[in-house]
Amino acid sequence: MEDFAAQANTQQANLGxxxxxxxxxxxEARASVALTKPETLWFNTGTLCNITCANCYIESSPTNDALVYMTRAEVEPYLEEIKTLGWPITEIAFTGGEPFMNPEMxxxxxxxxxxxxxxxxLTNAMRPMMRKSVQAxxxxxxxxxxxxxxxxISVDHWSAKLHDAERGKGAFKRTLEGMIWLRDHGFNMAVAGRIAFHENEEEARAGYAALYGEHSFNIDAQAPGKTVLFPEMDMNVEVPEITTECWSILNxxxxxxxxxxxxMVVKRKGADVPAVLACTLLAYAPEFELGSTLEAASGPVQLNHPHCAKFCVLGGASCSA
Structure with missing residues (x-):
């Protein structure tokens, strides 16, 4: 579901x-990852979103319903299966799209x-979350x-200028309004952001720390699980493949x-049942669909995608706290 130009650039950069x-x-033998410590089960609530971002990895928008709304009735059997399998999962995480677009959120x-x-x-804390029924x-x-x-909260950059360049004019202000509501009602908050091309991680975290201080947000800018920062997505960059020897080379x-x-559990448009995927970043890659149950999805994952190298192995990305 990447747009055509980005997909073509990716293929050219990583030809062969x-x-x-x-x-x-x-x-060389490609690296794989076993499910050794199941901690988080993600549910994608649907790809529909109230905004269209410039570089959304999952192409969420007000019209993209490639992943349709999950329902409580579809979520509950997976919660039971966790207990049946005895998995030590402690966290259920919801992403989208914008989760609060889903009427069963x-x-x-x-x-x-x-x-x-x-x-x-994971939310943009904008209008869907701020509806009176959702707040109640x-x-x-x-x-x-x-x-x-x-x-x-998705805060793509600590500055309004760069955040709005990604999410649209006025998005920064509306997101802050949602964060202030969460703050004033005592909810726990974290942030997901990006490190802009022109800055390093230290500079980015300092910028977020200043933003939190200005608005009295109780969020730790230095803790990776509280301020989760991803590198900018440059689809033209060549990415190395991860081999079994890389683990020792990279320590x-x-x-x-x-x-x-x-x-991650998703429901594809037209599908009879949800599917379990290896990763939150690869919702549209069929080779990362592992089955319809958690038990079927418990096997190892081959790191056969540029995102595996760029974001997870080399970038250290993690979507959990």
Whole structure:
């Protein structure tokens, strides 16, 4: 679902790579990651969103319903399966699209909370979250589960100029209004942002720290799980393939990679049942669809995509806290 130009650039930059799931273009054994410590189960609530971002990795928009709305009835069997399998998952996370576009979002959160899980919601904190009915639902959940919920707000940059360049004029202001509402009602917040091409991570975190200080947001700018920063997505950059020898060369463990600790459930348009994917970043790559149950999706994941190298192994990306 990448747009045509970006897809063509990616293919050109990585010509001949990421073809065989087990062997790299150079004939070396491709690295894989086993599900060794399941901690987070993600649900994509649907790709519909109230805005269209310039570089959305999942192409969310007001018209993209490639991933349709999940329902509470579809979420609940997975919560039960976690317990049946004995997986040590502690966190249920919701992403989109914009999760609060989904009419069953409060119900899905409630199901996860009632089952004893922590809940993480990725949101832009804009109009869908700020509807009176949604606010009322969140405040009702907070009566019993306030400290079990965290809202990770998409703040693409600590400056209004660069945030709005990604999300549209006035988006920064509307997101801050949502964050202020969450702050004033005592909800836990985190932020997902990006490191702009012209700055390093230290500079980016300093910028976010200043933003939090200005608005009295109780968010740690230095903690990677509280201010999650991703590199800018440059689809023209050549990406190295990850081999089994890379772990020792990089002094890194497969357990550090996101697919060692999480899976994501989606519902494709026209599908009879949801599907379990290896990764939140690869919703449209069919080779990363692992089955319809968690048990079927418990096998190892071959790192056969540029995102595996750029964002997870080399970039250290993680979508969980």
């Amino acid at each position: 790579k990421f073809q065989d799931p087990h062997v790299t273009a150079k004939g 409060i119900g899905m959160m409630e199901a996860a909370l009632e089952a004893g899980f922590e809940v993480l919601v 639902g969140l405040l009702k959940l907070a009566e019993q589960y306030r400290n079990k919920m965290t809202f990770r 890194k463990s497969p357990e550090d990679v996101m697919c060692a600790s999480s899976r």
